[in-house]
Amino acid sequence: METSLTPWDGALVALATRHGKEREIAPPLFGVGLVTRVVALDTDRFGTFAGEVPRQGSARDTVLAKARAGLIAAGLPRGVASEGTLGPYPDLPVLTYDHELIGFVDVELGLVVVEEAMSFETVVASTRARVGDDLTRFLQRVDFPAQGLIVRRGDGDLGDLVKGIVTLEQLKDALFRISGISTDGEVVIETDQRAHLCPTRRTVIREAADRLAQRLACRCPSCSCPGFGLLEHESGLPCRACGAETSLDRAIVEGCSRCGERIRTPIASLADPTQCAFCNP
Known part of the structure; x- marks a missing residue:
């Protein structure tokens, strides 16, 4: 395995995101000669954390589909994207873990690379509530308002929910509105796991981006291709x-x-x- 200069030297790479991931992904890629161009693609069509749009296929398939969609939308030969999975850790299901993939595609080089990072520190939490409940402890536990919130119906209907809550006024309004249409009068308040509203997840995305950059700096001993x-x-x-x-x-x-x-x-x-x-x- 050879470590050397990469072949890009200022080449553009499309990043498909609407959630500010360029802050985590662009700096490491710049270190290997890639300049990130953000493509405001509707990545929610590939699946959402809130569950209203299920993810089709594996996380690996999804991250590469995002990267390819971004490069096509930008008209560039290179694309990058990330995809996160939060859920029970397979070897110890009582623990919740964050598994972040970052995929890179270069159609000129015929190159496809996926790197990953994992953490047990990403904030994932929820609570049931009614209008008038004291939410102080829950809000402190999730580090609100640095960590954004979602309010959804307590009866399990996914049709009505409010995302991107970052102020107490927004939280009160959402709690009042959603509880009024929930058949049991309750709501579920949960952490919004989208990258721009989840600081602890952004840390894991940056770690995955660092690993991708390190890998792109490594050339194949047989064909000298990076990655x-x-x-x-x-x-x-x-x-x-x-x-x-x-x-x-x-x-x-x-x-x-x-x-x-x-x-x-x-x-x-x-x-x-x-x-x-x-x-x-």
Whole structure:
């Protein structure tokens, strides 16, 4: 793997966003010669955190679809986008985690790169309320108004909701209006996870952008195309005590998305028995 100057040197890349993600994504990309041009694309059509528009396909498919839609809309050969997923952590569902992907497409080079970052620190919270309830503790817990809010009906109907709440007056108005049309008279107040209203999520997007920039600075040892890096983790590291396969990585695979070069690096160790489903059921 070779680290060297990139081939872009001031080339434009389209960023599909309406939520201010250029603040997190543009600086790292500038460091590898890419100048970001924001495309105010309606990215809500790819899915929304509030759930009124379900995401179609995987997060990876979605982030690349956003990047391609942005470059087409801008008339550029390069596009970048990010896509976040917030939900229960697969290995420990009681924890909520934020998984951010950032995808880069260069049609001139035939290059497709996806990087990621993850955090358990992103603020995700909700509470049920009625008009007149004391919300002080909830608002302090989510760091309102730095963290924006959504108010939706308490009866589960997704047809009426108010997003982008960042003042107490907006919150009171939304609470009064939505509770009045909810059949149970209650509302659900939840964190607005869109990037421009979620500071803790923006931190994770920046981390993913930094990783993308680092990867774009790495050239393939076979074809010299930028973007050489991690492709997958191979699980199944043997247990040190019984030899059974565990969920830990037994190897990492790095490669090039253009020429298909792959380098597999085995993990030179064995898993502790505490990580084994047989030794520690």
